[in-house]
Amino acid sequence: MELDELDYRLAKALQEDGRLTTRQIASLIKVSEPTVRSRLKKLRELGVLNIKASLDLRKIDCTAAFLTLKLKASNIQEVLKNLSSFPEVDAAYQTFGEYDLVILATAKDVKGIQRLSEKLAGLDGVEVLRVSMLLDALVERRGFSVRVGVGVKVNCFNCRKEIKSEEMIEHEGRFFCSQVCLNKYKTERET
16 A cells, blocks of 8 residues: 555644644544544554554663564474464564564573573574574564655645655645756745
């Protein structure tokens, strides 16, 4: 599914503050409240938008690690089914490349991560398991970031041409493909 410009603006507003009311979102993105409500409903029903609380791991007493696993091809599905039984697993991503699985895990301390590692290593089908302890979160967007060109299609407000992310100019909640289109829009508004 590809999001349109309105979905993008709505998701971007919520990504910055998931507690915004429909009235606040409508005011920010300059559309009516009923439009925001119906769009939010649609995105939730499609499973595209989920709003969840998240804790800042730097401010609570816990240890986090990334675990990368190489799996035997014949056992991949069995290992994937077992992941949800481990409460320490906060996120798991099936990957293509050197490793088949990347897991973000949290535990009370390093020993908790070690115990999880041992349990995972004991699963039938795990060939290699590597642990990288998390020292600091330098960039953390909580979920996939909302960006033009990554599942989001935006057209220029002036010429209606589809905008590629590297050329996008945002002005007052509207998107333009070039400075020329933005200037033309500003000029037309003044007259």
